[in-house]
Amino acid sequence: MADIAMIGDKDSVLIGRAAGLDVYFETDGAAAGRLIDRLAKENTRIIFVTEPVFEAAAETVNKYKSRPFPAIIPVPDSKGATGAAMRNVRANVEKAIGADILF
Amino acid sequence: MAINYKPTRMEMSRLKKRLVTATRGHKLMKDKRDETVRRFITYVRRNRELRERVERLMSEAMKSFVIAKATMTRASVEEALAVPAAPARIEVGSGSVLSVEVPKLTYIPTGEKALPYGVLGTSSELDAAVEKFSELMPLLIELAEVEKTCNLLADKIEKTRRRVNALEYVMIPQLEEAIHSISMKLDENERGNLTRLMKTKDMLKAKEQQ
Numbered sequence: 140m141a142d143i144a145m146i147g148d149k150d151s152v153l154i155g156r157a158a159g160l161d162v163y164f165e166t167d168g169a170a171a172g173r174l175i176d177r178l179a180k181e182n183t184r185i186i187f188v189t190e191p192v193f194e195a196a197a198e199t200v201n202k203y204k205s206r207p208f209p210a211i212i213p214v215p216d217s218k219g220a221t222g223a224a225m226r227n228v229r230a231n232v233e234k235a236i237g238a239d240i241l242f
Numbered sequence: 243m244a245i246n247y248k249p250t251r252m253e254m255s256r257l258k259k260r261l262v263t264a265t266r267g268h269k270l271m272k273d274k275r276d277e278t279v280r281r282f283i284t285y286v287r288r289n290r291e292l293r294e295r296v297e298r299l300m301s302e303a304m305k306s307f308v309i310a311k312a313t314m315t316r317a318s319v320e321e322a323l324a325v326p327a328a329p330a331r332i333e334v335g336s337g338s339v340l341s342v343e344v345p346k347l348t349y350i351p352t353g354e355k356a357l358p359y360g361v362l363g364t365s366s367e368l369d370a371a372v373e374k375f376s377e378l379m380p381l382l383i384e385l386a387e388v389e390k391t392c393n394l395l396a397d398k399i400e401k402t403r404r405r406v407n408a409l410e411y412v413m414i415p416q417l418e419e420a421i422h423s424i425s426m427k428l429d430e431n432e433r434g435n436l437t438r439l440m441k442t443k444d445m446l447k448a449k450e451q452q
Contacts, residue, residue, distance in 0.1 A: 142332045154307045156323045157372040159330035184334050185386045205397050207345045210390035217304045220297040228289055235282050235396040
């Protein structure tokens, strides 16, 4: 069992396998959500998900937001960054400070 | 008025004690909020910087992977990557930022630079893509740690801010109002008593003179 997993479409995450990540091909939001639940139960520490999957499985992602593990981190896929991950960072700032003062 | 009280001295001193506690709690909470926000800002700046870098480098790695795939057949790419490399390991600990439990992740390099597939039937572009991606790993792990910390801190700040506001705008004003109205009531009773005594004295005096 690896500490780090990666979820996304095949074209984007296949390369992760060469770096020693546990790679799962999944693009459907609901299925990805279930997969994240399962990985969390199996004590995976970091789950990298591609941005489209991150948005599709937002419900599950939010569930794990307030726990120290697993860290679910959006990464760009083979089509490049969509900005979803940056929006997430920005949302954090807004939540904490009340206004977007950093960007 | 949400606080139920009886207009007695006992009750007033009890409420006064509560007010002192609430005020002290408010001050502490406010300090905690300010400090968490300060730390959060440094973390989130780092988060933004890391994310920008990761996004740039990752897109590059992905692009070279796409090129690598173009130079090989789909089947041979999948075959080359079918066997997973030695699993990437991280050292997991937990730290504390103002009593918020945050993860501490350290990447443990596997040490071996070797590619997890043979050179036969794979292109050098694939090697380059894999290498780029592997170089990205420590950065990705750091991003994971910082981003998670930001998430947790943002949560905590929101909660603390709510508590500060509840104390500042609800609890403390209510207590002050309750104390004020009790002291008014007690004063009123005092005056009532005094007038009654004076009145009785007058009446007794009038009786004596008759």
